[in-house]
Amino acid sequence: MEKAKQTEIPKQRRIVLVPCPYQGHITPMLQLATFLHTVAGFSITIAHTRFNSPNASNFPHFQFVYLDDGIAAQEAIPTDLIAVLLELNVNCRDSFEAEMCKLMAAEAEDSSEVIAGVIHDEIMFFCEEIASDLKLRSFILRTTSAATSLARMALVRLNDDGMDPIPKLHPLRFKDLPISLTADFTKYSRLMKKTYNMETPTTAKAIIWNTMEWLEDSIMAKIRNKSTVPIFPIGPLHRIISAQTSVLKEDFNCLSWLDEQADNVVIYVAMGSIASLNEKAFGEMAWGLANSQQPFLWVVQPGAIHGSEWIEALPKGFREAIGGRGYIVKWAPQKQVLAHRAVGGFWSHCGWNSSMESLSEGVPMLCSPCFGDQKVNARYLSYVWRVGIQLENGLEREEIEKGIRRLMVGEESKEMRERAKNFKEKIEAYVLKVEDQGYSHTYLTELVSLLCSS
Numbered sequence: 001m002e003k004a005k006q007t008e009i010p011k012q013r014r015i016v017l018v019p020c021p022y023q024g025h026i027t028p029m030l031q032l033a034t035f036l037h038t039v040a041g042f043s044i045t046i047a048h049t050r051f052n053s054p055n056a057s058n059f060p061h062f063q064f065v066y067l068d069d070g071i072a073a074q075e076a077i078p079t080d081l082i083a084v085l086l087e088l089n090v091n092c093r094d095s096f097e098a099e100m101c102k103l104m105a106a107e108a109e110d111s112s113e114v115i116a117g118v119i120h121d122e123i124m125f126f127c128e129e130i131a132s133d134l135k136l137r138s139f140i141l142r143t144t145s146a147a148t149s150l151a152r153m154a155l156v157r158l159n160d161d162g163m164d165p166i167p168k169l170h171p172l173r174f175k176d177l178p179i180s181l182t183a184d185f186t187k188y189s190r191l192m193k194k195t196y197n198m199e200t201p202t203t204a205k206a207i208i209w210n211t212m213e214w215l216e217d218s219i220m221a222k223i224r225n226k227s228t229v230p231i232f233p234i235g236p237l238h239r240i241i242s243a244q245t246s247v248l249k250e251d252f253n254c255l256s257w258l259d260e261q262a263d264n265v266v267i268y269v270a271m272g273s274i275a276s277l278n279e280k281a282f283g284e285m286a287w288g289l290a291n292s293q294q295p296f297l298w299v300v301q302p303g304a305i306h307g308s309e310w311i312e313a314l315p316k317g318f319r320e321a322i323g324g325r326g327y328i329v330k331w332a333p334q335k336q337v338l339a340h341r342a343v344g345g346f347w348s349h350c351g352w353n354s355s356m357e358s359l360s361e362g363v364p365m366l367c368s369p370c371f372g373d374q375k376v377n378a379r380y381l382s383y384v385w386r387v388g389i390q391l392e393n394g395l396e397r398e399e400i401e402k403g404i405r406r407l408m409v410g411e412e413s414k415e416m417r418e419r420a421k422n423f424k425e426k427i428e429a430y431v432l433k434v435e436d437q438g439y440s441h442t443y444l445t446e447l448v449s450l451l452c453s454s
């Protein structure tokens with residue numbers, strides 16, 4: 001009897017998390033890992049590519065193991081992202097399997113711990129098959145909006161059947177569909193068919209989604225209708241838990257510069273971690289900013305301007321034109337910047353993290369989507385939620401200048417700011433409710449229960 005009781009001691013549960021190695025994907029995965037560790041008590045292993053890996057010393061309680069990705073360092077901002085993502089799914093397989101086997105061997109030796117499952121980014125789809133072969137449960141993390149997933153499914157079908165998806169995708173227009181029109185559609189379609197799209201069978205146990213059900217309720221309802229597995233919309237993760245997830249070094253000096261500016265006058269400009277521009281577009285951005293007469297804080301990531309290391313391609317006369325009105329950094333503490341009282345607008349590529357971070361701080365947006373999900377998000381931000389203005393014709397100095405003025409001053413700006421503030425309040429109330437209930441009755445609790453079951 002005594003003996004039987006001893007064997008009932010609950011085992012410590014370990015989760016293995018596999019991010020896709022780009023900042024917009026790394027951040028929510030590490031936030032989820034931090035939640036699962038600090039709030040729910042799981043042991044954590046992060047299986048990361050060697051390339052673009054976050055600073056492990058920011059997560060002293062996590063175990064990090066590294067995957068052989070075969071990606072050259074100079075591809076940090078890749079010219080053919082889809083090709084790199086497909087390559088990662090081939091190159092990382094063997095080392096991931098080897099690391100999982102090591103963990104399982106350790107588990108067999110130490111009977112106090114059990115691997116409760118593998119959570120992988122939807123893009124790192126190779127993990128699902130390996131987990132299934134090893135008889136481990138797998139879970140998919142989605143780091144884009146639900147609207148993007150629906151549009152991707154329609155896009156792949158359009159390619160297969162020659163169907164016109166647009167009427168069924170209102171309010172999306174053809175140009176809002178989540179792919180660059182210059183990208184190789186065959187490769188894109190291969191990638192999308194490999195990520196679970198609700199219509200293909202999956203061995204995954206659930207989809208974890210960094211979005212809010214109330215924000216995307218009608219889309220989520222359509223997706224739930226098709227899905228064969230439970231869905232947990234647990235976002236916005238950046239408000240649920242904080243973690244030091246930045247791969248690049250943040251320049252905190254820009255916060256002191258912001259301190260010197262008046263309330264709501266600065267436009268913050270950042271295009272995320274993988275968007276890149278040619279020199280002409282960069283020049284148009286610079287003149288649009290200069291001519292708007294608005295103070296600005298501009299992130300230009302090294303390597304983001306084709307053919308330049310950093311900002312050598314700034315046009316002649318630009319610095320004289322702006323005087324002290326502008327501040328350029330290589331990488332900013334974006335969440336703190338958006339929360340600063342001086343920031344009144346965000347000119348963004350509309351990545352999903354940036355969009356949620358801006359909504360959470362009530363900052364209206366100037367939308368310049370480059371590719372993929374950014375185009376869907378931009379359409380929702382500008383047309384549906386009406387907290388942004390979309391630059392419809394690419395990067396052209398006069399349209400930029402006008403867009404900045406419309407965003408920052410006048411009646412339209414006031415109304416947009418009011419709507420953005422409403423989102424901030426709704427998100428604050430939602431997060432407070434989640435915290436007040438000790439995460440009970442929420443998707444987070446349901447997810448933790450599932451991870452603890454069997």
Ligand code: UDP
Nearest residue numbers: 024272273274299331332334351352353354
């Ligand atoms: N980010 C940052 N500093 C910067 C620019 C971006 O910390 O100077 C962060 C931003 O807060 C966001 C992430 O990088 O969390 C970018 O993710 P997003 O999904 O917006 O875009 P992606 O990089 O995937 O295109």
